[in-house]
Amino acid sequence: MTEAEYVSIWMRPERSAYGPKPVHSRAKITAAAVRIADAEGLEAATMRRIAAEIGAGVMSLYRYVPSREDLVELMADQVLGEIDVTAMPSGDWRTDLTRYAGGLRAMWLRHPWIATVQRSLPSFGPNQLLLVERLMGVLDALVPIDENLGLVALLNSHVESTVREEISTAREIHRSGLSESEWMARSYPYIDRLVKSGEYPIFTKIVTEARQPHLSREDQFRLGLKRVLDCIAAALPATAESPMSAH
Amino acid sequence: MTEAEYVSIWMRPERSAYGPKPVHSRAKITAAAVRIADAEGLEAATMRRIAAEIGAGVMSLYRYVPSREDLVELMADQVLGEIDVTAMPSGDWRTDLTRYAGGLRAMWLRHPWIATVQRSLPSFGPNQLLLVERLMGVLDALVPIDENLGLVALLNSHVESTVREEISTAREIHRSGLSESEWMARSYPYIDRLVKSGEYPIFTKIVTEARQPHLSREDQFRLGLKRVLDCIAAALPATAESPMSAH
DNA sequence: CCGAGACCGCGTACAAGGTACCCAGTGGAG
DNA sequence: CTCCACTGGGTACCTTGTACGCGGTCTCGG
Structure with missing residues (x-):
């Protein structure tokens, strides 16, 4: 791990042409890890579990991946590939960005564990x-x-924050083993105490007056996205107005 | 952990009036944990390490905190308290939100580990x-x-995403044990290969033309924040124009 | 004033999990 | 054919969260 021997995981060759043919592959290992993480969370994707999933010995995995951390990086890039952007510079930026945002959100919801991976530029x-x-x-x-x-950072940050909240709520519900309504009911005593105390007028206003929390996740997302796209529109030169800017 | 016995950590009393006086306290434990996490990362704040820090037995901590997870929740709320909002509804929303955003960012940079804690509504x-x-x-x-x-969500998500990136970069640099320039130099071979391949024109444009990445972190933050505040301004009724809206 | 029992600090112990080390087998290079 | 870099993978070690139980202590009901 000294600086001399550092090479990005993306530059490290998967295998050399020497010796016996490997039975497994990075792709297979990554796919298995993603499958497990999707179903049971990233912490369930242990080296032992992954090895069992593909029928390999635990230590065999280390022939393909330097460490579990690197494997997670592989996983992250793999799921990024699921966002369909092949038709992307279509000429209508608003449609493109809407489609991208939807794809990003859907991908995060399919793979909620990405919320816990720290990325870094390189x-x-x-x-x-x-x-x-x-x-x-x-x-x-x-x-x-x-x-x-x-502008892209603005869009990304909005989508990610929104989905992050969806995810952590869903995760909490799942961990409790309750239904959504039961789960919400469970924190009622606490919320009620806060409201009754009279010390939190705005919090009370949110609880009693706000309608947004009662919309479907999709509608909440659409609403927030509209705001951000309008914001982007305002930053573009007037000649770039998208034909769809009216909703 | 069944539903019948669930109570939010915030409703659970720290201690009863019975038995011997506790030697420690939630506050002391939380503070110690925050201190360790600040210096060495959240994963370094193990129960053993925290116990050692305050001179307690490992299992004694569990008299004060139900689990490590709950302790992390306590830590998160504690550092949220560091953001100074006492003078907040001052009448000038732009000043208030600028101050808040700066405070939020500074807090995250002081406690980079919050990036890894999953919050949920309740x-x-x-x-x-x-x-x-x-x-x-x-x-x-x-x-x-x-x-x-x-609007508040928009502001928060922007600040958080920005700082999240600052943090993960800083973390990566720190983990490598190199200086910032050495660290950047290390990924040069890979970036160079990408640019030379000619397959990534936009990436190349970013690397060669963009000036933003060369600004100081503070300036980058200021710039991004200005955009978001302008966006918020546009969403407010005209009568609410802040006196400072010109820059 | 005196049990009783709830609560304290904490040592021991165990179940995961990541991974260093080692060994036997394999198959391309010379 | 020989060599040896490579393969799969078993064993073992260290670290982590935390269940359990023990002996001591303090408040409260009588």
């Missing part, structure tokens, strides 16, 4: 790179690169 | 509640509660 996996090309291609002709970076 | 700790009151009080008179929720 982990430019192949799928992430492809995504960047397509996604930033959407606004590339309309704004300078710095503006593009800022 | 964990309304006392400090979080206070924060919500003050923060949402800023726009309460200007917009309906649903709009307020949306």
Whole structure:
């Protein structure tokens, strides 16, 4: 792990041409890990569990992946590849970004464990790179690169934060083993005490007046996304107005 | 852990009036855990380490905290309390939100480990509640509660995403044991290969043309924040224009 | 004033989990 | 054919969260 021997996981060859043919592969291991993490959470994707899933010995995995951390990085890039951006610079930026946002959200909901992985810039996996090309291609002709970076970051951060909240709620519900309504009912005594105390007027207002929390997740998402897209629209030159800007 | 015996950590009394006086306290334990996590990361804040820090037996901690997970929740609420919002509904929403955003970012940078804690709605700790009151009080008179929720979420998600990236980069640098420039130099071979391949024009454009990545973290943050605040301004009724809206 | 019993600190013990180390077998290079 | 870098994988070690139980202590009901 010294600096001399550091190489990004993406530059490290999977195998050399020497010796016996490997029975497994990074792709197979990654896929198995993703499958387990989807079903039971990232912490369930232990090396032993993954090995069992593909019928390998535990230590065999280390022939393909330097450490569990690197495996998680592989997993993250793999699921990024699921977002369909092949048709992306279509000419209508609003449609493109809406589709991308929906795809990103759907992917996160399919793989809730990505919320717990810390990414960092230099982990430019192949799928992430492809995504960047397509996604930033959407606004590339309309704004300078710095503006593009800022606007895309705005969109990403909104989607991610929204989904992060959806996920942690769902996770909590699942862990409790209750139904959604039972789970919400469980925290009623506490919320009731807070409201009755009279010390939290705004919190009370949210609980009693706000209608947004009672919308479906999809509608909440659509509403928030609309706001962000309007915000992006305002930052674009007037000539770039999308034909769909009226809802 | 059955549903019958569930009570939120915030409703669970710290101690009863019975038996010998406890030597320690939740506050002391939480503070110690935060200190360790700040210095060495959340994963370093093990029960054994915390116990050693305050000179207690490992299992003694469980007299104060039901589990490590709950302790993390306590830690999260504690650091939320560090954001100074006491002067908050000041009448100038732009100043208030700028101050809040700066405080939130500074807090995250002081306690980078919060990026790894999953929150969920029902964990309304006392400090979080206070924060919500003050923060949402800023726009309460200007917009309906649903709009307020949306705008505050927008601000929060932007700040959090930005800081999350700062943090993961810093973490990666720290883990490598290198200086920032050495660390960046380390991924140069990979980036160079990508650029030279010619397959990633936008990525190349970012690497070669974008100036934003070369700004200081503070300037990057200021720029992004300005965009979000402008976006919020656009969503407010015209009469609510802040005196500072020109920059 | 005196049990009783709830609560304290904490040592012991166990079940996971990541992974270092080692060994036997394999198959391409010379 | 020989060599040896490579393979799969078993064993073992260390770290972590925490269940359990023990002996001591303090408050309260009588």
